[in-house]
Each structure stands twice: as C-alpha cells, then as structure tokens.
Amino acid sequence: MPQVQEKSDLISSPPHIKSGDSVKSIMWTVAAVLMFPAAFSVYIFGLQATLVTGVCVISGIAAEFLCQILMRRKIKVLDGSSVITGLLLGMSVPPHIPLWIPALGTVFAVVVFKEFFGGLGANIFNPALAGRAFIMLLQPLEMSSNWHLFPNGSVIANKLVTAGNFTSEAFLSITGATPLTILKNGEKFALDYNFSIENIYDFFITNNILQSLIIGNAGGCIGETSALLIFAGGLFLMWRKIISWHIPVSFIGTMALAAYIYYYNTGNPLPGFLTLIHVFSGGLFLGAFFMATDTVTTPLSARGLIVFGIGCGLITFLIRIIGGYTEGVMFAILFMNAMVPLIDRLFKPKVFGV
C-alpha cells in the first residue's frame, strides 16, 4: 500500500471535489472561440485584419506583463484575459485603421481599465470597450472611416449596375460606409442627392444586404462582420455554460422589439426588414455575446442579468435610432457596466428560510 501519510496536503475543508472549470480555462475558451470570427475576417478583409488583431493581442499581453512587473503584482498574464481584451478591441475597429490607434487603445484598456482598478475581477468597465471608447474620443474620424471598399466580389460595392437611381457620387458615399451609417444618414443622402429613401431600401434589398450581414461580407469593423460565426461561438459558450442566455437574449430582444415598434409607429413601410438590419449589423452580436457577457462587469443574479440586457438593448436603440451616433452598443454596455452595483443591490435572490 502506498504511504498516504507522507503526503502533506491531504487535509482540507470540504468540498473535496471541485468542478473542472477554472478562470484560466474559461478565459482561454472564450479566446479560442473568438479566434473563429477573427480568422474569418482575414478571409473577408485580407491580411490587414490579422495585423490589427495581432498587434492588439500582443500589445495587450505586453502591457499587462509590464504593468504587473512594475506594480510588483503576481504575474497573471497567462490567465488569458488580456488576450480576450486584445482580440475584442482589435475586432471592434475598422479594418484599415492605422495600427497605432488600436494598439494604444489596448494598452489603455489593460493598464488603466484593468490593472489600475486592481486587476482581473476588480475592474468596473469591460476593458476592451473602455479602451475602444478612449480611442473613439481620441481619433473619431479614423474610427468611423477606414472601412473596407470591397474591390470585387463583395455585395455592397459590387453591383454598380443595379444602383440605377444613384449618381456615382451618391453611390460612393453609400458604399464606402457600413449599412448602419447608410440607414442613419438615409434621409440626408436622399436630400443631398435627390432621391427617395425608398431607393435606399431597394438598394439594400436588391443587394441581399441581410444575407451579407449574416455571412459577413458587408462593411464594418473587423469582428462585426459575421453575425453567424459570432452566434455560433456564443451558442458554444452557452453550451459550455461559460455564458448564460440571459444577456444575449434580453439585449438583442429588447433592441429588436424597440426598433420594430419605433419603425412601425413612424409609418415606415419596412419595419421588419429595417429591424433585422439593425439586429444583424454593427457590433450588436459581438457586443451581446462577447462583451456584455463579461462576467466581471455584469450583475450576479439571473434577474440582474436580464435587467442588464434590457438596459443595454434600450440604450443601443436610443443611440442608434433616436440619438446622434451611428453605433450605440459600446456606450450602452459601458453605461450598464456602471449600473451593476445598483442592479446587484436591487435584484438579490430571495434567501431561503428567512
């Protein structure tokens, strides 16, 4: 019989078994899942996309490592959280952005919004989003241009012929933008170039815009492109019980419902179609499945998570459709991040037997 007495760490408080999940395994699983849309973006945008996300990941890791050395903290780079931050930030910038901007954003995200707050677990805002907000304010123009001008093969820019009613000037300003920008500025376009808003809808429909958004070959940020891949990744994380359904469902559901009600009540001829464009475009999927589900910066209880998701959905709707910005996912999540302590206080589980 082996000598059990020789082992020194046999005694512990219960439980004596623990689940196989660890912080590390969770983080690296998320990072691995994010690799799929990241890899797909290379196919869509070319090597430039890899360069952007690669630079972000590397600067994230380096920044965390240096920071932990300088702050004399335990080195925890291997927990994988800055890899996620780097990936998310790299995936939420335009593909042709000058590299230094997302790199700076990542460093800022990791150093200021994670390490200065006390490291992983103590941060209030999702680091990637906070970093993105930072560079958005720093370089607003670079962050809202530099889209990909699909030279050939892509849907939006490809079929000049079908764009019968547009002047070439109007066409360029449409195709150089993301579908959301077009929706947002539709009225203005129509006025400027002397055509009706219905022409734009026709343009969307004849160009199979929904299909492009779902598959991923429409203009947008690097990782925003394929709603399908992001959805699949999200489902996988749910199956692995790493994220729960509460936030994605309540976030996207609220956004869709609010948009539909709005379009319907304003007499829009295609409320369902426009709602779907909103659902599948921009950062909604990436945000709802990968950013708003960051456990550190979201509520604890199931009810709290649903409230959080509803809040995100409403704010996104307000910013995107009523407000002045094209994209509202980022600010919506950041704003709700700040609400978490309040939500946690209001939505506690009921204590049994009290």
Next chain:
Amino acid sequence: MNLPVPQVCYIPMLQHTGAAAEPVVKKGDIVSEGELIGRALGEDSVNVHASVPGKVIDIIDSRFFNVQQKTVLIEAEGAFTTTGSSPSELNDWRNKDTAILLEMIRTSGVAGLGGDAFPTAAKLTPPDGLKIDTLIVNGAESEPYLTSDDVIMNTYPREIIEGIQITLKIIGISKAIIAVEDNKKPAIRALNEAIKHIQPEEKISVKQLQSKYPQGSEKQLVYTLLNRVIPNSEPPQNSGVVVINAGTIFAIREAVLFNKPLIDRVITVSGDMINRPGNYKVRMGTRISEIIEECGGLKGVPGRIVIGGPMRGISVDDMELPVIKSTSGILFLSDKETCNGDSVSCIRCGRCVSVCPSGLIPRNIAGAVEKREFDLAASFHPEACIMCSCCSYVCPAKRPLSYLVGIALESLQAEKVIKG
C-alpha cells in the same frame, strides 16, 4: 457484500451527534457479539455495542475525528451469536406497545445512518405539543458518490416498507413519503412493488426527485415534497415532519424485529484510487487500512481520502480511523477528481449565486469575511447556509466560499453568545 470481520475492532464511544456513551466494560472482559459496551448518557446519547465477540484488550484515550474520547479495542474470538445464526423467531411488532418499540430502538443504539448520526429514538419522540403529520424517508442519496441507500432499497424493498410501517406506528401517524432520485429506477420499481402488499390505511408513497445535489438535505426535501419552508436554525420537527434516511429505516426494522443492535452498516467505498469500489457491509470499528486491503488496495497515493461524501465529508490522513455509525462512505479520490487549483480573484461569474440552494450570495459573504467585516457578513444571512459546499464546488476561481461562509456563521453565533 460483507467485508470480513477485522482482527481487532476499534470502537469509539462517540459515534453520533450528541454526548458520548460511557464504557461499561473493562480491560480483559470477554464480550459476546452485540453486547452493550457503552451506555448512553441521556437522551442525546446512543448505546454502543460490541461489533464482534471477543476480548476487550484495551480501552484507550483516542482523538478520533478531532474529539477526545474513549475507544474500546476488542480482539475477535468466539461465536457470532447475533449475525451468525438467523433469528428463530421474529418479534411481533404489530401487537407491541409503541413505548416498547421505541425502547428497543434506544437499546439497540440506532442512530441516523445518513451521515449526521443523530440519535434515532430522540428523533422519533418529538417534544410535547408538536404535531407531526408526515414521515419522509430519505432515499435521495445525501451526496454524490454515495450509493448505499440505493443498494439497500434495491435489495430489501419489503424490509424498507416494513421498517416504515414500524416507524409510522411509533410516531403514531399514517403518512409516509419515500423520496428517491429519479435516476434510481430499479429502486423505485422495487419499492412500488413492495407497497402493493400493505394495508390501504397506511399511506406510503414513493415520490421521485430530480437527482441533483443537495436534494437529499432535509431542508430541501421538506420544501420539494411538502412545500414547507423550515425556518433557519429550527429542526424539521417544528414543521411537522420527521426525516429519516432509508438505511436507518432498515436498522430500525432489525432492531425491532430481532433486537439486533447497530453493529454494522453499509458503506460506499469509492473514488478513482481504490481497486475494488463498491458498497460493503462493514462492522463498526473496522479501520480504514483494513478496508483498503479488503478492497484490493490503492492504485496510488490519493489526492484526498474522505470519510463521508465529497461535499460535506471530512478529509483524513490517519488510516487507523475506524468506521463508525455516521460513516456513510470512504472515498479515495485522485487529484483529477479533486480538481484543486490555486485560488484567484473572483470574476463575478455568479455561479455561486445561481447554485446556492439557500438563495445566498456566497461571494459577498466570503468577501466580507476576508476583509474582516463580520457585521457586514452577518447581515447577508449566513445562518441560512446548509453547508452543502456547492458554492465552493462551482467556483472557477477556486475560492473557499463555503468555508468562509462557515466562518461568518460562527462569528454570528459567537456574537449572540457575547451579547447573551
């Protein structure tokens, strides 16, 4: 399956929850199998009997399970008069007074075999004025890994039903619910078959439960089956329920039918590191080292050796510890099974919150304790904790949550004592 009788039995005087029994034998005495060797001191104590016939070779001061207590060592010799021969005549319990039946249980030293080893006679005599209406027979295994109740229900369904009938008579009620987890279909079938033969006025039913730990804990059971919430720090009797586990029902029957004292029990031997896991009938006082040997030895050094279940049991490193009435199982866990890792910062994943059966926020209680803010911790209701350890089990940051909640609870109790 019976394990062989050990050469020397180590029989501690405290095998249950409550006060230790007092030895009534001395060194050199010859005892027969099942003879009384420790007398219960009061209502919360339990008689202890010789598990083997033989000679008392010593009475030692031991410190088993962190309690200073006397332990009687018996060297086996002579005839097995209690378990060796089948009883020639069974007691006719139906025509006996309940007081006599209760006394038989008390004399036989029956204690809860689910893990807490609460004196059964005391459980069956609720304080005056309390009206009991339901007996819940807990056949939902108290913890993962443990399967001894399942085996007993499967092998002896009729005996279990008879045990329930006896228990109902003692309490003076007619309604019993046998709670079995829904993944134990054979046991459920066997029990339902056995129920067909009872009188219609006895309302014994089998209820299936979701098989999910901590379903077998008393508070959860009473809530799931009867929709009654047992207030914190109150026993289930106050809610009109007596909860007894299936193995104990079996022991009650043996005590009443053939005056058999509780000298053996079924334990689960399991874990990746033991060569022949299984359920074994073991005599009280058999030491772990002997059990290891009889079960084919270990495959290697275990990461943890646990007496009881993996969630609430205690880890031990002393292989000379004996099996006692409260020993529901002995687990030899590999490092792969224990999944211990370094504890890191909480990532607020909420898993501890969603898993807590008491509706607590373990991370907040633990966080307050770590900051030594005991008043804050106490305000989060640690008294509702049933010590199921689910929170620590699921925590990906491997934080010792249930342990810290336990500290919050202790400080709360200390506070009460200080304030009077």
